[in-house]
Amino acid sequence: MRQRPWPYPSDLSDARWELLEPILSAWRAERRGKGLDIGRPPERDLRRIMDAALYVDRTGIPWRYLPHDFAPWETVYGYFAAWQKDGVFEQLNGLLRRLVREAEGRDAEPTACVLDAQSVKTSANVPAPGQGIDAGKKIAGRKRHIGVDTLGLLLAVLVTAASVSDNVGGIHLLSNIAAAHPRITKACADTGYRNKAIDHGARLGIGVEVLHRDPTRKGFKVIPRRWVVERTFGWLMHHRRLARDYEAHPHRSEAMIHLAMIDLMSRRLTRESTPNRRDS
Known part of the structure; x- marks a missing residue:
C-alpha cells in the first residue's frame, strides 16, 4: 500500500x-x-x-x-x-464511553438514560421493503432510535423503517439497555413514547418519564434533559455518511452510528478537535 x-x-x-x-x-x-x-x-x-x-x-x-x-x-x-x-464497534463504543464518563468524574456505568428517534431520508440503493414513511414528519426513509446517557453518549441504537413508531422502537431500546446496563433505573423521553413503552420499562425496572413542552410558551424552548439526546443527533450529523441513510442493511446503518460515536469519544479523550463542515 x-x-x-x-x-x-x-x-x-x-x-x-x-x-x-x-x-x-x-x-x-x-x-x-x-x-x-x-x-x-x-x-x-x-x-x-x-x-x-x-x-x-x-x-x-x-x-x-x-x-x-x-x-x-x-x-x-x-x-x-x-x-x-462480531460486535467490535459495540465493544469499542462501550470502552470509550466508560473512559469518557470516568474522565468526567462519573461512574463508569450510568443510572439514567434519554430516548429519542430521528427520521432521515434514504439513498436510492436502500431496498424499498426496509423503508417507510414517518407520517408526522413527512419523511420517507428510515428512523434511528437511540438511547444515550446523561452525557449524550450512546448506549443503544436501533435502525428501522421510518414508519415504525417511537413507541415500538423505544420498547426495543429499553430491552437492550436493561440487558446491557442493569444499573439504569430511569429513562426520559418525549411524548412519542406512550403507555406501552412506559409499562414495558416498568417491567424492566426502568421508570420512564415523558417530558412535555410547556403549551403556553411560543417558539423554541430547550426542554431539560431532552436536549442531551438532541445534541447527540447533532454530533452524528457532522458525519456526512449519516446526513441520510446510505446503507443497504439497517445493521450497517447502526454500525455507522457506532463508528461516528467512536470517532467523537476518542477525540474527546485525547482532547483533539473535531473538524467539521463549518471549518471548511
Whole structure:
C-alpha cells in the first residue's frame, strides 16, 4: 500500500489508536485462532483499515470511491462488515464511553438514560421493503432510535423503517439497555413514547418519564434533559455518511452510528478537535 504524504483529517492519531488497538488486536488474534483472519494474504494494517472506515463515515463517499492510498475498498468493507457482525464497534463504543464518563468524574456505568428517534431520508440503493414513511414528519426513509446517557453518549441504537413508531422502537431500546446496563433505573423521553413503552420499562425496572413542552410558551424552548439526546443527533450529523441513510442493511446503518460515536469519544479523550463542515 502506498504511503500517504500527509494524513487525512479523519485519520487516527497515535493517541487515539492506542485507545482502539487492544480490542482490534484481540479481535484479530481470535479470528486467527479460528482460521478466519480475512487479512491474509497480505495481512492488513488494522489502523489503516480503521482510518479508511472513518474516512467513509466522515466524508460520506461511497465505498467504491475510497482513495487508492487506502486498501482496496472491497477489503475495507470486508473488515467493516466483519467488525459489525462480531460486535467490535459495540465493544469499542462501550470502552470509550466508560473512559469518557470516568474522565468526567462519573461512574463508569450510568443510572439514567434519554430516548429519542430521528427520521432521515434514504439513498436510492436502500431496498424499498426496509423503508417507510414517518407520517408526522413527512419523511420517507428510515428512523434511528437511540438511547444515550446523561452525557449524550450512546448506549443503544436501533435502525428501522421510518414508519415504525417511537413507541415500538423505544420498547426495543429499553430491552437492550436493561440487558446491557442493569444499573439504569430511569429513562426520559418525549411524548412519542406512550403507555406501552412506559409499562414495558416498568417491567424492566426502568421508570420512564415523558417530558412535555410547556403549551403556553411560543417558539423554541430547550426542554431539560431532552436536549442531551438532541445534541447527540447533532454530533452524528457532522458525519456526512449519516446526513441520510446510505446503507443497504439497517445493521450497517447502526454500525455507522457506532463508528461516528467512536470517532467523537476518542477525540474527546485525547482532547483533539473535531473538524467539521463549518471549518471548511
